[in-house]
Amino acid sequence: MFTKLLKMRGYPGVLQWLSVLFFVPVVGFLLFGPADKDNLANLLIWLVWWPLLCVMFIVAGRIWCGVCPFSKVSDSLQRLVGLRLAVPDFLKEQGLWLILIAFLLLSWLEETAGIVDSPRQTAIMLMTILTGAVAFGLFFQGRVWCRYVCPIGGISHVYARGSLFKVRPQEAICADCTTKDCVVPDAQYAGCPMHLSPFAMDSVANCNLCGACLKRCQHGSLRVSLEAPSQDLAASSTMPPVVLWLIALLAGLISFLNGLDSGRLPLEAWVDQAAYPVLAKTLLMVVALAASWWLLNGAGRLAAGGSAARMSPTAWLALGARPLIPLLLFSHLGHVGAELWEDGGLLLAPLAEALQ
Numbered sequence: 001m002f003t004k005l006l007k008m009r010g011y012p013g014v015l016q017w018l019s020v021l022f023f024v025p026v027v028g029f030l031l032f033g034p035a036d037k038d039n040l041a042n043l044l045i046w047l048v049w050w051p052l053l054c055v056m057f058i059v060a061g062r063i064w065c066g067v068c069p070f071s072k073v074s075d076s077l078q079r080l081v082g083l084r085l086a087v088p089d090f091l092k093e094q095g096l097w098l099i100l101i102a103f104l105l106l107s108w109l110e111e112t113a114g115i116v117d118s119p120r121q122t123a124i125m126l127m128t129i130l131t132g133a134v135a136f137g138l139f140f141q142g143r144v145w146c147r148y149v150c151p152i153g154g155i156s157h158v159y160a161r162g163s164l165f166k167v168r169p170q171e172a173i174c175a176d177c178t179t180k181d182c183v184v185p186d187a188q189y190a191g192c193p194m195h196l197s198p199f200a201m202d203s204v205a206n207c208n209l210c211g212a213c214l215k216r217c218q219h220g221s222l223r224v225s226l227e228a229p230s231q232d233l234a235a236s237s238t239m240p241p242v243v244l245w246l247i248a249l250l251a252g253l254i255s256f257l258n259g260l261d262s263g264r265l266p267l268e269a270w271v272d273q274a275a276y277p278v279l280a281k282t283l284l285m286v287v288a289l290a291a292s293w294w295l296l297n298g299a300g301r302l303a304a305g306g307s308a309a310r311m312s313p314t315a316w317l318a319l320g321a322r323p324l325i326p327l328l329l330f331s332h333l334g335h336v337g338a339e340l341w342e343d344g345g346l347l348l349a350p351l352a353e354a355l356q
Helices: 002-007 013-032 040-060 063-067 069-081 089-112 119-139 144-148 151-162 171-176 212-216 241-261 267-273 277-310 313-321 324-355
Strands: 165-168 223-226
Touching: 002 212, 002 223, 013 040, 013 063, 013 069, 013 119, 040 063, 040 119, 040 151, 040 324, 063 069, 063 151, 069 119, 069 144, 089 144, 089 151, 089 241, 089 277, 119 144, 144 151, 151 241, 151 324, 241 267, 241 277, 241 313, 241 324, 267 277, 277 313, 313 324
Parallel strands: none
Antiparallel strands: 165 223
C-alpha cells in the first residue's frame, strides 16, 4: 500500500503544495497576529507540529523532508532559475558538521532567547530556514540544504534510522539491472534529490521517501518495506563520526529539557533566581552535553568489551550510540507530547476566535 502511494502521480506534489498553503498563513499570523505565546500559529508550531514530526519519524523516517514546504519553494525556484551546480566536496565531506553547529545554535536560542514563547522570533526562525533552502536550491542541484545543512534534517538523519517504513532495493534484481534508471538523469528526471544511489543504500538516514526512484525503476526492485529498525541500527549500516556527536547532542539536550521540567529537581528555580539566567541555562546545557558524551563513551567501551583496544574510537562509540536512537526518539516524543498534554488547552481559545 505504501509503495503504491509513493508511486502515485500526485505524490509528493499535492502534499507539498498543501503544506505550503498551510505554512503561508501560519507565518503571516506569526508576524502579524498576537505577539504573546498564545498566538494560535505559535501554538500549532510548538505544541502540535513537533509531536507530529516525532510520530512521522517513527512511522516513515524523513517523510516530512519529502513534503516540506520550504523544499517545495526551493525546488520550484531551482527548476525556473537554478544554476544546478554540483555539490561541493566540502559539503559532502563536512556538511553534517554544519548541521551539528546549526542544531546546537538553534537549541541554545530556543532555550535562552525565548523563541518558543515569541511568535515573531518563531517566524524569523522559519524564514531563516526557508531562506537557506532557497539559497542552496538556487545554486546547487537537488536538496543540498536538506541533506547537508538543515538542522531539522540533522534530527531526521538520526531518527529516520529507527523508522518502520523504509525504501529498500532487492539486491538480486538491482545486480542484473544495466540501465540504473533510478540514478541516470534525463529531461524529466534529475536523479535522486538527496543525491543517493537507491540501488546501493545501506541506510535510510537520508531517504525522504519522495518516491522518485520508485517511479523510475522499471524492474520493480525498489519498494517500501515494513520492518523492525534493527537493520539500520546494525553494525553493517554506515554511521559517520559526526552522527555520533549528533546522537550525544540529542541525548544531552533531551536530558537538559527533562531536567528543567522535572518537579523533583530545582533546576528551573535555580535558573530563575540566577543573576544571569542565560548564563545559567548555558552552563546547564554544557554540563548535560558533556555528560551525555562521557556516558556515550562509557557505553561504547562497555559494549565493545575486550575488543575496544583493537577497534577505532568511531567503531566502539557506534556500538553505544546505535541502541540509543529509538530510546532518544521516544524520549523526545514523550517530552513534546507532555507539553501538548499540559498546554494543549491553550489552543482552544485562539482557535475559537479564529473560527468566529
